[in-house]
Structure formats: C-alpha cells, structure tokens
Amino acid sequence: MDSTISSSAFLSTPKFRCFDPTNSYHVKSNQTHPRYVMSLPPNGSMPISPNSEPKIITGECGYVLQDVPHLSDYIPDLPTYPNPLQDNPSYSVVKQYFVNVGDTVAEKVVVHKDGPRGTHFTRAGPREKVYFESDDVHACIVTCGGLCPGLNTVIREIVCGLYYMYGVHRVIGIEGGYKGFYARNTIPLTPKVVNDIHKRGGTILGTSRGGYDLSKIVDSIQDRGINQVYIIGGDGTLKGASVIFEEIRRRGLKVAVAGIPKTIDNDIPVIDKSFGFDTAVEEAQRAINAAHVEAESHENGVGVVKLMGRYSGFIAMNATLASRDVDCCLIPESPFYLEGAGGLFEFIGKRLREHGHMVIVMAEGAGQELLSESMRSMDQQDASGNKLLQDVGMWLSQKIKDHFRKRQKVTINLKYIDPTYMIRAVPSNASDNVYCTLLAHSAIHGAMAGYTGFTVGPVNGRHAYIPFYRITERQNKVVITDRMWARLLSSTNQPSFLEHKDVDSNKKQEEHHTQLLNGDN
Numbered sequence: 001m002d003s004t005i006s007s008s009a010f011l012s013t014p015k016f017r018c019f020d021p022t023n024s025y026h027v028k029s030n031q032t033h034p035r036y037v038m039s040l041p042p043n044g045s046m047p048i049s050p051n052s053e054p055k056i057i058t059g060e061c062g063y064v065l066q067d068v069p070h071l072s073d074y075i076p077d078l079p080t081y082p083n084p085l086q087d088n089p090s091y092s093v094v095k096q097y098f099v100n101v102g103d104t105v106a107e108k109v110v111v112h113k114d115g116p117r118g119t120h121f122t123r124a125g126p127r128e129k130v131y132f133e134s135d136d137v138h139a140c141i142v143t144c145g146g147l148c149p150g151l152n153t154v155i156r157e158i159v160c161g162l163y164y165m166y167g168v169h170r171v172i173g174i175e176g177g178y179k180g181f182y183a184r185n186t187i188p189l190t191p192k193v194v195n196d197i198h199k200r201g202g203t204i205l206g207t208s209r210g211g212y213d214l215s216k217i218v219d220s221i222q223d224r225g226i227n228q229v230y231i232i233g234g235d236g237t238l239k240g241a242s243v244i245f246e247e248i249r250r251r252g253l254k255v256a257v258a259g260i261p262k263t264i265d266n267d268i269p270v271i272d273k274s275f276g277f278d279t280a281v282e283e284a285q286r287a288i289n290a291a292h293v294e295a296e297s298h299e300n301g302v303g304v305v306k307l308m309g310r311y312s313g314f315i316a317m318n319a320t321l322a323s324r325d326v327d328c329c330l331i332p333e334s335p336f337y338l339e340g341a342g343g344l345f346e347f348i349g350k351r352l353r354e355h356g357h358m359v360i361v362m363a364e365g366a367g368q369e370l371l372s373e374s375m376r377s378m379d380q381q382d383a384s385g386n387k388l389l390q391d392v393g394m395w396l397s398q399k400i401k402d403h404f405r406k407r408q409k410v411t412i413n414l415k416y417i418d419p420t421y422m423i424r425a426v427p428s429n430a431s432d433n434v435y436c437t438l439l440a441h442s443a444i445h446g447a448m449a450g451y452t453g454f455t456v457g458p459v460n461g462r463h464a465y466i467p468f469y470r471i472t473e474r475q476n477k478v479v480i481t482d483r484m485w486a487r488l489l490s491s492t493n494q495p496s497f498l499e500h501k502d503v504d505s506n507k508k509q510e511e512h513h514t515q516l517l518n519g520d521n
C-alpha cells in the first residue's frame with residue numbers, strides 16, 4: 001500500500017521510494033521495479049543527518065530529478081493552508097494557475113532519440129497548498145557581493161509580490177550584505193518604500209564582500225523571528241546561503257532560505273542567463289561606440305575597451321557580437337599571445353594597414369597568465385577571498401604602444417576605456433526588469449510552498465527550483481569550441497590564437513560542461 005512520506009517516514013528505512021509525478025512523494029516498499037526511485041543517502045535510517053543529502057529521484061528511461069529540500073523533510077506534521085492566490089482577482093483568470101506537483105523542467109532540451117531523459121528540476125511557481133499563514137510570515141532580504149543592474153528590481157518585486165500576492169506585510173531589508181545580519185540595523189520594506197527603486201542602480205540595501213559569520217547570522221535570523229530569508233548574490237553568496245540553510249535545518253527552525261542568483265558576469269551554471277547581463281551588454285555598446293569614434297578619427301587609431309568578466313567572457317563576447325565595430329575580442333577562456341606569427345601584434349598591424357584603425361574588446365580576466373609572466377605575480381584577494389586581478393587593459397595598451405613605437409617605428413593613437421563601474425551602476429533595462437520580476441515571484445512561491453535551500457532561475461526558458469550545489473559547483477564559461485565563439489571569430493575575422501593542441505584539450509574539458517549536445521548554441 002502506498003503512503004505519503006511524512007518527515008519521519010522520509011528519514012526512516014525504505015531504500016526505494018516511488019515518485020508519482022501526478023501526486024506526491026510515495027513509498028513503494030513492496031515494488032521491485034518502481035517507476036520512480038528516490039535514492040537515499042547511505043545513512044538514510046539516521047534520525048537527522050548533520051548535512052542534508054541531495055534529493056535525487058530517478059525514473060524510467062534515465063529520468064533524474066535533482067529536487068530541492070522542503071521544510072517537511074526535517075519538521076514533522078507541518079500544517080498546510082490554501083494558497084491565498086486562489087482568491088486573488090488578478091490571478092483567478094489564469095486557467096491553470098497552480099503548478100502541478102511533479103511538473104519538472106528538463107536541463108537539456110536537445111536530446112538524441114535513443115538517449116536518456118536526463119536531469120530535471122522542480123518547476124517553479126505557485127502551489128495549491130502553502131506552508132505559511134500570511135500573517136505569520138516575517139521575511140528578510142539581503143544583497144551580497146558586487147553590484148549588478150536589477151538588484152533593486154528584485155528587492156522591489158519580492159516586497160510587492162509578498163504583499164500583493166500573499167498578503168505578507170512584514171518584510172525587512174538587511175543592510176550591507178551578510179555582516180548586516182549582526183552588525184547593522186534593519187530597514188522595514190513596504191510597497192511604498194520600494195515603489196521607485198527599480199529606476200535606480202545599485203542596491204538600496206547596500207552590499208559587501210566578506211563578513212560572513214555563520215552562527216551570528218543564524219542567531220540573528222532566529223532572534224528576530226525571521227522565517228523567510230531571500231538572499232540575492234553570486235556564487236560566493238550562494239555558498240554562504242547553502243551553509244545558512246544547513247545550520248537552520250540543524251537547529252530545526254521553520255525558516256525557508258531562497259537564493260536569487262546574481263552576477264553581471266553571467267558565469268552561473270544551469271540557468272539560461274543571470275539578471276543584469278542583458279543590461280550590461282547593452283550599456284557596453286556605449287563604450288565600444290566611443291572607442292570606435294576615437295579610433296576612426298585618428299591615424300593608426302586603436303580603441304581598447306575592458307569589460308567585466310573575471311573568469312568568463314560572456315559580456316565581452318555578446319557586446320562584440322552586438323556591436324559589429326569590434327575587430328578583436330579577448331576573453332579568459334581563449335588564451336592569446338602577443339609576439340610572432342599569428343599573434344596579436346601581427347593582427348593589429350594588419351588591421352591598421354587595411355582599415356587605418358581598430359577596436360579591441362577584452363574581458364578583465366583575459367590574458368592574466370601573460371601579465372603574471374611579465375609582472376611580479378600578485379596573489380592578493382578581496383574580503384570574500386576572490387583573487388584580485390591586475391588591470392589587463394592598461395597593461396595591454398602599454399604593450400601595444402611600446403611594440404609599435406620601438407619595433408615598427410609607428411606611432412599608435414591608442415585610447416583605453418574602462419567603463420566597468422559605469423556599466424555595473426546603471427538601472428536594469430526593460431527586459432531585465434521583467435526577468436527580475438519572474439525571479440522574485442518564483443522565489444516567493446517556492447518559500448511559501450515550504451521549499452528551502454533552493455535557488456531560482458530559468459532553465460531552457462522555464463523557471464525552476466535548483467539545488468544550491470548545482471549553482472555553486474562550477475562556473476559557467478564561454479565554450480570556445482561551440483558555434484557561438486565561431487560566430488564571433490567569423491564576425492571579427494580575428495585569429496583564434498589557438499594551437500591545435502589547445503583546441504583539443506578545450507574540447508575534452510568542455511564536453512561534459514556544455515549545456516547542449518553537439519554544442520549547438
């Protein structure tokens with residue numbers, strides 16, 4: 001006989017659980033070949049393990065669900081309530097508003113007809129039953145790490161979404177990142193307070209790097225009676241959020257922890273793209289245009305623009321593809337060299353002879369290995385432990401000028417533009433604003449439905465709940481053996497700077513990273 005898994009059942013013996021996608025989690029202890037199987041951790045019979053194990057549910061034809069934790073996993077007999085959205089006039093027109101339990105989103109949409117169904121994530125959205133009464137919710141929002149266009153929009157939409165969709169009126173902002181939990185005052189947030197903030201860059205809450213003190217943070221959450229924590233930040237922030245969730249779980253608190261992934265660099269894996277990225281690419285056009293105007297107005301004019309991207313060149317690549325004025329794009333994923341046949345100097349000389357001017361766009365993380373070779377290596381870190389990069393744009397500009405003056409006896413008119421903080425500080429554009437709204441709503445629906453220890457984001461266009469470990473285990477990078485980079489090379493006509501052995505090793509390295517089979521993106 002089937003029985004719905006309660007928290008005690010969840011933590012006790014049966015090795016195999018069937019997942020019925022039309023209903024809920026079920027135990028099928030008498031079935032030898034269950035259709036959907038949840039693999040339990042080896043210590044599945046222990047009362048409560050110190051760290052939650054990934055919730056993996058497997059099914060027929062290679063179906064795998066990487067599910068997210070739920071409050072009922074560690075708190076027994078939690079009451080549920082009807083979702084207040086069912087009485088909301090704005091949403092009642094929607095035919096099928098509530099997401100079916102068991103709806104999942106495929107990580108890969110391009111699959112071979114004979115291939116396995118692959119990894120899936122729980123579909124985001126409102127559920128028929130919620131695990132919080134609106135009057136009991138006390139939510140907080142914190143923003144951590146570097147700035148990114150759209151932070152204020154996400155804050156606004158969490159506050160307004162909680163207020164108008166779920167009737168939640170107690171929301172506070174934590175000032176100045178993680179350290180604000182224990183070192184700063186909180187800010188009461190209402191729809192009135194946040195009404196116009198999406199038109200401003202930055203974050204009204206402030207942000208910081210470093211200052212992460214787990215026990216002080218969770219003490220503060222517990223002491224203030226906060227039961228929904230919305231954490232907006234990048235890979236570092238979400239690693240911290242994952243540990244906060246584990247500590248909350250260890251203490252047995254009914255507190256939902258929801259992460260909203262943020263990074264202007266777009267280096268977060270699994271999700272289609274991060275918010276603020278589109279805005280950054282658009283804003284970068286202004287710098288590239290300026291570099292182009294300067295370059296074409298002078299004899300042997302060279303414009304160099306440095307854009308953000310510590311470990312990944314998405315902003316540089318997309319800004320280059322969008323602009324069509326760029327002659328060469330340099331990113332961290334694609335090593336380049338300066339001297340000799342096929343090198344950057346040779347290419348610059350050729351372009352100047354052909355067109356009289358050129359524009360180079362580079363990501364801040366590009367060519368760092370060349371800098372370390374020629375300068376004393378600096379192993380400095382910021383307060384969060386991120387490696388501090390040296391200014392590759394300034395270095396390269398000087399190298400180009402020196403090379404052409406000394407070796408070619410040619411004076412180069414080089415203008416170096418570093419718009420990074422100007423780009424990061426702008427408000428989000430229209431499409432990012434809509435995107436931020438969806439992210440905020442997904443996070444609210446998830447927390448109200450009792451999910452915890454999860455992040456939100458679109459996977460192949462459909463919003464999903466993704467476990468923290470999938471977001472923090474690696475960085476998303478430009479795959480230089482994919483078609484997108486090939487499109488860039490063909491649009492700029494720059495050399496690939498790659499010897500064949502590099503291409504081969506890149507292919508191998510990226511084979512298991514690439515989202516789409518055959519790298520078709």
Ligand SMILES: Nc1ncnc2c1ncn2[C@@H]1O[C@H](COP(=O)(O)OP(=O)(O)O)[C@@H](O)[C@H]1O
Nearest residue numbers: 145146209210212233234235236237239240384
């Ligand atoms: N591994 C980690 N564990 C816990 N907290 C972390 C970790 N890495 C970073 N943090 C904290 O997360 C916050 C933001 O991290 P940071 O790397 O600066 O930005 P981002 O989240 O944008 O990557 C900081 O307060 C930092 O102390």
Ligand SMILES: O=P(O)(O)OC[C@H]1O[C@](O)(COP(=O)(O)O)[C@@H](O)[C@@H]1O
Nearest residue numbers: 145146147234263264265308309310
């Ligand atoms: O000067 P700061 O504030 O440390 O930020 C610089 C870094 O922030 C970023 O914009 C994004 O980094 P995060 O996603 O970690 O916030 C990087 O591109 C850049 O190297």
Ligand SMILES: [Mg+2]
Nearest residue numbers: 145234235236
């Ligand atoms: Mg980071």
